[in-house]
Amino acid sequence: MxxxxxxxxxxxxxxxxxxxxxxxxxxxxxxxxxxxxxxxxxxxxxxxxxxxxxxxxxxxxxxxxxxxxxxxxxxxxxxxxxxxVRQPSAERLQALTPLLTELVRQARQLDLNFQQVTEALRPLMEKKE
Structure with missing residues (x-):
């Protein structure tokens, strides 16, 4: 590493x-x-x-x-x-729930819809760090 x-x-x-x-x-x-x-x-x-x-x-x-x-x-x-031991994807996704909940809350406060948020999220997920 x-x-x-x-x-x-x-x-x-x-x-x-x-x-x-x-x-x-x-x-x-x-x-x-x-x-x-x-x-x-x-x-x-x-x-x-x-x-x-x-x-x-x-x-x-x-x-x-x-x-x-x-x-x-x-x-x-x-x-x-x-x-x-690699955890199942459901368990790994569960670890993101608090962050996703906060993302949804802020998106609603900013009056952004699902499509706008996913369009903004897509390049970030595809970006290799």
């Missing part, structure tokens, strides 16, 4: 360590980080995103506590075998 695979939004109300935890957990749930995938070091992530290394360390520790990662001496953090 490349440290640039993470997207950090400093202005987000969600703390940076939680952004990291959420993104890595989603990558594992989607099967994009198979068992044994080595994560970039704390220093690599911190340097790539100009953030405090303690923030990255906190995120990795939480992922380790939650059973997503394991620390291997001399190799760093890797995805645990049992954590890397």
């Amino acid at each position: 490349n440290p640039e695979a993470l997207y950090i939004e400093p202005a987000s109300p969600d703390p940076i360590y939680r952004q990291i935890v959420g993104q890595i957990a989603r990558l594992i749930a989607a099967g994009q980080c198979p068992p044994g995938t080595r994560l970039p070091s704390v220093r690599e992530v911190a340097a790539a995103h100009a953030i405090n290394p303690m923030t990255v360390s906190k995120a990795y520790s939480l992922l380790e506590e939650q059973g997503f990662l394991e620390r291997l001496r001399g190799k760093g953090m890797v995805v645990m075998a049992q954590a890397a």
Whole structure:
């Protein structure tokens, strides 16, 4: 996994360590980080995103506590075998429900219809980051 695979939004109300935890957990749930995938070091992530290394360390520790990662001496953090079972798409979509609910609420406040929202969403989904 490349440290640039993470997207950090400093202005987000969600703390940076939680952004990291959420993104890595989603990558594992989607099967994009198979068992044994080595994560970039704390220093690599911190340097790539100009953030405090303690923030990255906190995120990795939480992922380790939650059973997503394991620390291997001399190799760093890797995805645990049992954590890397790809979740069904229904479960992965369910994780988006709060965000989609907020999107719908804001679209209604802006008096945008379904077609307008999906037309705006399509290029964003097709864009490769």
